[in-house]
Amino acid sequence: MPDSIFSIRGVVVGLLVLVTSGLCAAEEIEPRRWSHLPINTNYYAAGYAFTRADISLDPVLQIEDGKMRMNSWLAKYIRTFELLHKSARIDVTQAYQEGRWTGRLEGAERKVKRSGFTDTLLRFAVNLYGAPPLEREEFAAYRASTHAETIVGAGFSVQFPTGEYFDDKLINLGTNRFTFRPQVGIVRTQGNWSLELTTFVALHTDNDDFFGGRTLEQNPLYVVHCHLVRTFRPGLWGGLSLSHEYGAESTIDGEERDDRKQNVVWVANFGFPLTRRLALKASYIGSRTQESIGNDSDSFAFGLSTSW
Numbered sequence: 001m002p003d004s005i006f007s008i009r010g011v012v013v014g015l016l017v018l019v020t021s022g023l024c025a026a027e028e029i030e031p032r033r034w035s036h037l038p039i040n041t042n043y044y045a046a047g048y049a050f051t052r053a054d055i056s057l058d059p060v061l062q063i064e065d066g067k068m069r070m071n072s073w074l075a076k077y078i079r080t081f082e083l084l085h086k087s088a089r090i091d092v093t094q095a096y097q098e099g100r101w102t103g104r105l106e107g108a109e110r111k112v113k114r115s116g117f118t119d120t121l122l123r124f125a126v127n128l129y130g131a132p133p134l135e136r137e138e139f140a141a142y143r144a145s146t147h148a149e150t151i152v153g154a155g156f157s158v159q160f161p162t163g164e165y166f167d168d169k170l171i172n173l174g175t176n177r178f179t180f181r182p183q184v185g186i187v188r189t190q191g192n193w194s195l196e197l198t199t200f201v202a203l204h205t206d207n208d209d210f211f212g213g214r215t216l217e218q219n220p221l222y223v224v225h226c227h228l229v230r231t232f233r234p235g236l237w238g239g240l241s242l243s244h245e246y247g248a249e250s251t252i253d254g255e256e257r258d259d260r261k262q263n264v265v266w267v268a269n270f271g272f273p274l275t276r277r278l279a280l281k282a283s284y285i286g287s288r289t290q291e292s293i294g295n296d297s298d299s300f301a302f303g304l305s306t307s308w
Contacts (some may be wrong), residue, residue, distance in 0.1 A: 022189075030287070031196060031227035031239045031269055034153040034185040036131035038139035039087055043078035047281075047303025051058070053295045055103070066103040068295070072096070072118075074303070082133035088126040091157075094118070097173050116164025118173050125155030148190050155183040155200075168209040177207040177216075196227040202248070214253045221248035221261060235273030242266050262290040279305050 037043075048071070055066030074095040081088055098115040130151035134142055159181075163174020183200035202221040210216035225243030233240070243265040250257045264287070271281040285299040 019270055029043075029223075029225050029241060029243050029265060029267060030269070031229055031241055032194075032237075032239060033125065033155075033198065034127060034131075034151050034187045034196060035149065035194075036127070036139075036143070036149075037078075037080045037087065037089065038136045039080045039082050039133045040135060041080045043076075043080075043305060043307045045074075045076040045078075045303050045305035047074045047076075048302055049074065049301035050285075051297055051299040051300050053258055053297035055101075056289065064104045066101070068099060068101050068297075070097055070099040085125050085133065086128060087131045087133040088124070091121075091123040091125075093121040093123075093156045099173070101171055105279045112171055114164065114169075114171060114173050116173050117162065119163040119175055120160045122158060122160065123155060123157035124151055124297055127151050149188075151185075151187040151189075153185045153187075155185070157181040157183065167209045167211070167213070175207065176207045176209055179203065184243065192231045193229070194227075194229040196223070196229065198227075199224040204248075207248050210252065217251040219247055219249045222246050225265070227267075233277075235271070235279055237269075237271050239269045240267070241269070259293050260291055261294065263287050263294065274304075277308065281305065 014308070051068070051070040051072065053068040055068060057063050057066055072095050074093065076093045078089055078091050081090075095118045097118055098113075100111060100113050102109065102111045117303060119133060130149055131153075132142070135260075145161045157180070159175070159179035161174060161176050161178060163172070165172045165174035165176045167176075179244070180203045182203075185196065185198040187194055187196045193196045200223055202223065204218045204220075207216040223243060225241060227239055227241040229237055229239040243263075245261060245263040245265065248261040250259055266286050268284045269281060270283075271279055273279045281301075281303045282301075283299075283301040285297075285301070287295070287297045289296060
């Protein structure tokens with residue numbers, strides 16, 4: 001799908017928001033992000049995800065039957081530590097993607113492909129209440145004796161503009177801007193059940209080198225999501241999640257666009273241990289737009305994680 005078709009009649013919409021894979025956003029809807037972990041421990045995870053999406057664009061663009069197929073390979077590193085007598089963690093996430101977009105312009109089939117690295121995501125979080133900082137042996141004893149607990153945490157993530165980006169292309173894997181996400185979360189654990197509530201706001205800097213030399217500005221995106229997790233035994237768990245996203249209207253060269261984002265997202269996760277230090281997780285992520293412009297997507301993901 002040649003990118004020039006998206007400038008029909010001088011109209012450019014915030015496709016950057018609509019058709020990119022949203023990997024970093026999806027990463028923020030991860031359950032167990034406030035879970036109690038032993039300090040001074042390293043975690044590494046690698047995974048693969050397949051995403052398919054149906055894209056609805058502004059009718060003035062005359063682009064119909066928009067679709068996306070995306071393959072994503074992801075690597076993630078977590079380091080836990082003690083900070084001011086609290087348990088804390090730093091996460092670094094990086095992905096590589098291969099995507100294909102297709103659609104019909106005035107009845108003619110068009111397509112475009114992209115491959116490369118996405119924006120790097122760095123997250124810091126600290127548990128302000130509950131989840132005392134403990135080494136592995138103390139941690140195991142504490143978890144075995146604790147059947148009810150409340151954890152309150154705060155976090156902050158930064159999405160860096162390191163992804164593949166071309167200023168003469170409308171569809172890119174990178175965003176060419178920073179995104180900051182302050183976060184607050186609370187977890188209530190009772191026996192084998194945990195209920196987690198997280199809310200955050202995504203704040204975007206301007207992309208001053210948007211398609212055609214334009215400037216893309218975007219309002220904040222507000223997100224709230226809830227996770228219900230059942231632990232069957234250590235390392236074996238299942239969870240269901242529900243999320244709502246709202247906002248992120250864009251402005252291009254000072255002209256406001258009617259492209260508000262409003263999505264409902266649901267997630268099913270299942271994790272089980274393979275060995276004492278190696279675990280597997282399988283996930284399904286579904287997203288449906290509540291607006292006339294947006295995308296409906298389904299993702300299937302698998303990941304391996306280890307710790308030392």
